[in-house]
Amino acid sequence: MTGDVIRAEGLWKIYEEGDTPLPVLRGVDLHIGSGEIVALRGPSGSGKSTLLNILGCLDRPTRGRYWLGGKDVSKLDTTAQAWVRLHYIGFIFQTFHLIAHSTALENVALPLHYAGVPRPRAHETARALLDRVGLSHRLDHRPNQLSGGQRQRVAVARSLALKPRLMLADEPTGALDTRTGQEILALLLELQKEVRMTLVLVTHDPSVASVAHRQIHMRDGCIVTDAGSDAPAA
Amino acid sequence: MRRPRSELFGMAFETLRRNPGRSLLTLLGLAIGVGAFIAMVSFGEGARRAVMDQFKALGTHLVRVRGTSRGGQERKPLTDADAVALQRDSTTIGRVIRVARVMFETTHAGRQWWAPVHGVDPDFTALHLWDTSLGGMFDERDLDRRSKVCVLGQTVVRELFGDASADPLGESVTVSGLLTCRVIGVLSAKGTSTSGNDIDDIVLIPVTTFSAYFGLPQGYNQLEIGPAQPEWIEAAKEEAQTIMHRSHGLGMGEADDFQVDSPTEVLRAVDRTATILARLLQGIAAVSLFVGGVGIMNIQLVSVTERTAEIGIRSAIGASPRQILSQFLVEGALLSLLGATFGIMLGVGVSVTVARYMGWQRITSFGDVAVAAAFGIGVGLVFGFLPARRAALLDPIEALRRQ
Numbered sequence: 001m002t003g004d005v006i007r008a009e010g011l012w013k014i015y016e017e018g019d020t021p022l023p024v025l026r027g028v029d030l031h032i033g034s035g036e037i038v039a040l041r042g043p044s045g046s047g048k049s050t051l052l053n054i055l056g057c058l059d060r061p062t063r064g065r066y067w068l069g070g071k072d073v074s075k076l077d078t079t080a081q082a083w084v085r086l087h088y089i090g091f092i093f094q095t096f097h098l099i100a101h102s103t104a105l106e107n108v109a110l111p112l113h114y115a116g117v118p119r120p121r122a123h124e125t126a127r128a129l130l131d132r133v134g135l136s137h138r139l140d141h142r143p144n145q146l147s148g149g150q151r152q153r154v155a156v157a158r159s160l161a162l163k164p165r166l167m168l169a170d171e172p173t174g175a176l177d178t179r180t181g182q183e184i185l186a187l188l189l190e191l192q193k194e195v196r197m198t199l200v201l202v203t204h205d206p207s208v209a210s211v212a213h214r215q216i217h218m219r220d221g222c223i224v225t226d227a228g229s230d231a232p233a234a
Numbered sequence: 235m236r237r238p239r240s241e242l243f244g245m246a247f248e249t250l251r252r253n254p255g256r257s258l259l260t261l262l263g264l265a266i267g268v269g270a271f272i273a274m275v276s277f278g279e280g281a282r283r284a285v286m287d288q289f290k291a292l293g294t295h296l297v298r299v300r301g302t303s304r305g306g307q308e309r310k311p312l313t314d315a316d317a318v319a320l321q322r323d324s325t326t327i328g329r330v331i332r333v334a335r336v337m338f339e340t341t342h343a344g345r346q347w348w349a350p351v352h353g354v355d356p357d358f359t360a361l362h363l364w365d366t367s368l369g370g371m372f373d374e375r376d377l378d379r380r381s382k383v384c385v386l387g388q389t390v391v392r393e394l395f396g397d398a399s400a401d402p403l404g405e406s407v408t409v410s411g412l413l414t415c416r417v418i419g420v421l422s423a424k425g426t427s428t429s430g431n432d433i434d435d436i437v438l439i440p441v442t443t444f445s446a447y448f449g450l451p452q453g454y455n456q457l458e459i460g461p462a463q464p465e466w467i468e469a470a471k472e473e474a475q476t477i478m479h480r481s482h483g484l485g486m487g488e489a490d491d492f493q494v495d496s497p498t499e500v501l502r503a504v505d506r507t508a509t510i511l512a513r514l515l516q517g518i519a520a521v522s523l524f525v526g527g528v529g530i531m532n533i534q535l536v537s538v539t540e541r542t543a544e545i546g547i548r549s550a551i552g553a554s555p556r557q558i559l560s561q562f563l564v565e566g567a568l569l570s571l572l573g574a575t576f577g578i579m580l581g582v583g584v585s586v587t588v589a590r591y592m593g594w595q596r597i598t599s600f601g602d603v604a605v606a607a608a609f610g611i612g613v614g615l616v617f618g619f620l621p622a623r624r625a626a627l628l629d630p631i632e633a634l635r636r637q
Contacts, residue, residue: 058550058630079554086552097547097634101252114553158551 003070005166005198006032006055011064013050013221024050025061026221032214034165037192037199039209042218048202049170051218055200056089056168057081069165086114090159090197092188094171096151098143104130104154105139111161129157133187149180156187160195167192167199173208185211246565249537260533261573267519267526268577268610269584274519275602276585278512280594285508289501296361297459297471299478301452302493310482310491311453319481320459326469328462331355332441335455336448338410340394340437342402347393351409351437353444359385359421361460369403369419372440380442384409385419387436398423407437413447415439471496520609526573527613534566534621545625546633559626566618567611574610578603 013025024047032038042048053059054066057073058081066074073084085091098107105126112122130136133153143151152172159167172188173181185208192199203209214228250257299320301312312332320330334353339346352358359371372383384407392398394407402417409415424433444450461470475494482491538545545558585598 053631056550079556082549082552082554084552085550086554089552091550093634097543097550099544099547110548111551114548114551114557162552 003034004031004067005034005036005069006030006200007067007070008055009065011051011054011061011066013047013054013059014062024221025054027064028221028223030216030223032198032200034198035192035196036214037189037212038201038214038216039212040200040202040216040218041204041209042224046218047221048218052168052170052200052202055166056091057084086111087162088165090162090164090167092152092155092159092167092169092172094174096143096148096155096175098151098154098158100143103140103142104135104146104157107143107154108158108161111158115162125161126157129160130154132160132191133157147180148176149183152176152180152184153187156184156191160191163195163197165197167197169199169201171203172201173203173205181205181208242560242564243568245561246568249565250568256533257569260530261569261576263529264523264526264570264573264610264614265576265580267523267613268574268606269580270522271516271519271606271609272578272581272598272603273584273588274515275512275606276581276598277588278508278515279599279602280585280589280592280597282505282508282512283597284592284594286501286505289497289504295460295464295467295497297461297467297474298495299457299459299474300455300493300495302491311450312455312457312492313453316478316481317454317457320457320474320477323477323480324470324473326461326463326466326473328460328470329355329357329361331358331361331458331460332454333358333456333458334441334444334448334450338437340390341408341411342394342405345394345396347390349387349390349393349435349437351439351444353439353441353448355441357460358438358458361458364424365422366419367422368401369417371419371438377440377442380446381440382413382415382443383418383440384415385421385438386417387421387434388423389432389435390437391420409437409439410448413439413443415443467496523606523610523613526610527570527617530566530569530573530614531617531620533569534562534618535624537565538562538621538625541625542628542633542636545628546630546636549628549630550634555626558628559622562622562625563615563618566614566622570611570614570618573614574607577610578607581606 008028008030011025011028011030012023015022015024028051040048040052050059054061057068057076061074064074065072068084068088073081076084099110102110105123108126108129109122112125113119117125127136127139130139133156135150135153135157138146138150143154146154167188169188173184176184188199189211201208201212209215212228214226216223217225299312299316301310314332317330317332320327332353332355335350337348338351340349340351356371356373356377359366366385369385371385372381375381376383386394386402386407388398391400391402395402395405402420405417406414407417421434421436421438427433459470459474461467471494475490478492478494479490484490548558582598582603589595589597
């Protein structure tokens with residue numbers, strides 16, 4: 001694999017809590033190669049969510065620089081960040097974050113709409129993606145008519161709509177039972193191989209973490225261990 | 235990068251449809267604002283025209299020549315010679331009416347009533363746009379014969395015959411115990427003048443009959459002049475001035491011993507007052523339009539707050555602030571567009587109904603409707619902008635946290 005998808009140097013995130021600065025990230029350095037699967041672990045308050053937000057261009061570091069696919073994205077304005085999120089990054093959340101009043105098809109087509117894809121083509125793509133995650137019979141169902149596993153499948157399909165190079169999953173199985181969680185994880189791994197994208201998982205679950213090539217442990221805003229090969233296994 | 239517009243409108247429509255009750259209430263506020271604006275503009279214009287018409291009916295379209303005393307001198311009476319000169323020497327004067335007026339006691343079958351008795355030319359009623367509700371006005375033949383006939387105002391009919399709706403035609407009325415005349419007409423009701431006088435308290439007799447029985451020691455009280463064309467009133471006034479000056483044998487630069495009034499100044503003042511009142515109504519209506527806009531802002535703010543999580547999701551997956559702004563702006567625009575449409579129907583409906591009821595002409599102009607609609611949609615957009623901006627500036631991380 002050539003080049004790093006993620007290259008971060010000296011990332012600091014400091015929140016101002018009244019007069020006392022509260023550092024949440026203290027100089028994180030990170031390199032993640034293309035096609036890698038990385039598990040990000042650590043107790044709550046260790047800064048892993050903040051790191052994930054910065055890696056996902058939802059937040060900016062107070063200090064330090066971050067290159068995504070070779071481009072410095074640490075100082076982009078809000079609109080440019082949104083563009084990067086839309087075209088480079090797929091998100092999967094613990095609580096799915098689907099739009100409640102939209103059908104599965106509309107939810108998956110949403111990023112395509114924002115990218116300016118005309119409606120018929122967006123729906124065609126969304127239909128194919130839902131078919132790929134095994135929901136071709138649930139196109140017109142709204143989230144509240146779907147099971148948890150099905151909702152996460154819709155979210156996975158949505159995150160893939162614009163073929164991201166980086167997939168960020170925040171506790172993707174956290175709200176699911178063990179069996180469904182395993183299914184979602186298996187689906188993610190399959191798709192990761194198909195699309196050859198980089199996958200970063202935040203998880204507490206050791207069995208989920210075990211599928212990763214690399215395990216990064218965080219504590220008090222620092223990376224304490226970074227175990228595993230730098231190269232993807234397959 | 236940008237979302238196709240049809241998509242935005244479809245989405246906005248879908249959102250409004252999901253909450254029909256609230257959407258309806260919101261646009262009702264603006265609809266009432268737009269409707270009130272159209273109605274108020276129409277009412278103002280209708281009332282202004284009605285007031286102007288009433289003023290014209292009071293004789294504002296004529297020029298009056300009155301005698302006036304000059305520097306302690308005996309005033310020079312207005313005579314037949316003046317009337318003839320005005321008629322003969324002018325090009326802009328249509329008709330000249332001689333008016334002699336004295337308060338006399340009138341009696342009929344034991345009832346008595348003090349009324350201003352007018353000796354006038356037959357065209358008096360035509361010049362004053364005054365119809366008869368019963369019978370008719372005396373004519374030139376009555377004038378030549380000095381006929382003993384009279385035409386009564388409604389008040390006099392009420393006082394002498396007990397009831398304003400009584401039919402006094404053919405009955406006789408005695409004026410000042412001297413002249414007994416036959417009633418040949420009753421004037422239609424005119425009500426009260428601007429100065430508070432009862433216009434219907436009047437008795438008309440031929441001016442020749444008046445001079446034969448009561449004499450004209452002071453000449454005529456006034457000569458009333460109707461211009462040949464309504465718009466010549468100022469020209470007629472000036473011409474009357476010149477002719478009277480000559481007719482009274484006054485030299486160059488000598489002061490007038492008469493007075494020529496035209497009511498155009500009064501009319502203009504009345505028009506200005508009516509216009510101010512109409513503007514006032516519009517101002518009040520504009521406030522209600524404003525309130526309608528605040529209603530839209532309110533609902534859109536609630537909507538943004540309620541949909542914070544949704545906005546967070548959209549933002550997280552890559553919607554730009556501008557795309558989120560557009561979404562809410564389009565919703566606000568759609569609300570105000572629908573509101574304005576309902577408002578136009580409401581306003582035009584109310585205006586037409588009221589105009590019909592009040593007997594006004596059609597007074598709602600296309601321009602007024604366009605202004606109201608544009609104003610309404612503008613208000614909706616301006617007030618829709620604040621909530622839309624708030625949505626666009628939401629921090630996606632914060633927004634996502636709120637479920």
